[in-house]
Amino acid sequence: LTDVSRLLLESDRxxxxxxxxxxxxxxxxxxxxxxxxxxxxxxxAYMTGTILVVDGGHVCASL
Incomplete structure (x- = not known):
């Protein structure tokens, strides 16, 4: 964990x-x-220049 993620996970929020x-x-x-x-x-093998988002749908939920 990073310091920032640790703060979030340990917070009331x-x-x-x-x-x-x-x-x-x-x-x-x-x-x-x-x-x-x-x-x-x-x-x-045929994938190029893509962003593979692994976030549980968090980005899509904000659209």
């Missing part, structure tokens, strides 16, 4: 913030396994 994430939870390191395996495999 932590639960309120998590409710704003469509999946209603904070991400875990294991949530990166699938995307990392994709990028490390031949399945991504």
């Amino acid at each position: 932590s639960e309120e913030f998590a409710k704003g994430i469509p999946m209603r939870r904070y991400g875990e390191f294991e949530d990166l396994d699938g995307p990392l395996l994709l990028l490390a495999s031949d399945a991504s």
Whole structure:
């Protein structure tokens, strides 16, 4: 964790913030396994210049 994320997770607003994430939870390191395996495999051989967002839908919820 970074100092900033630690402050958020330990604050009174932590639960309120998590409710704003469509999946209603904070991400875990294991949530990166699938995307990392994709990028490390031949399945991504034709991918270029893309942004792969792994955020539980947080960015889409703010649109």
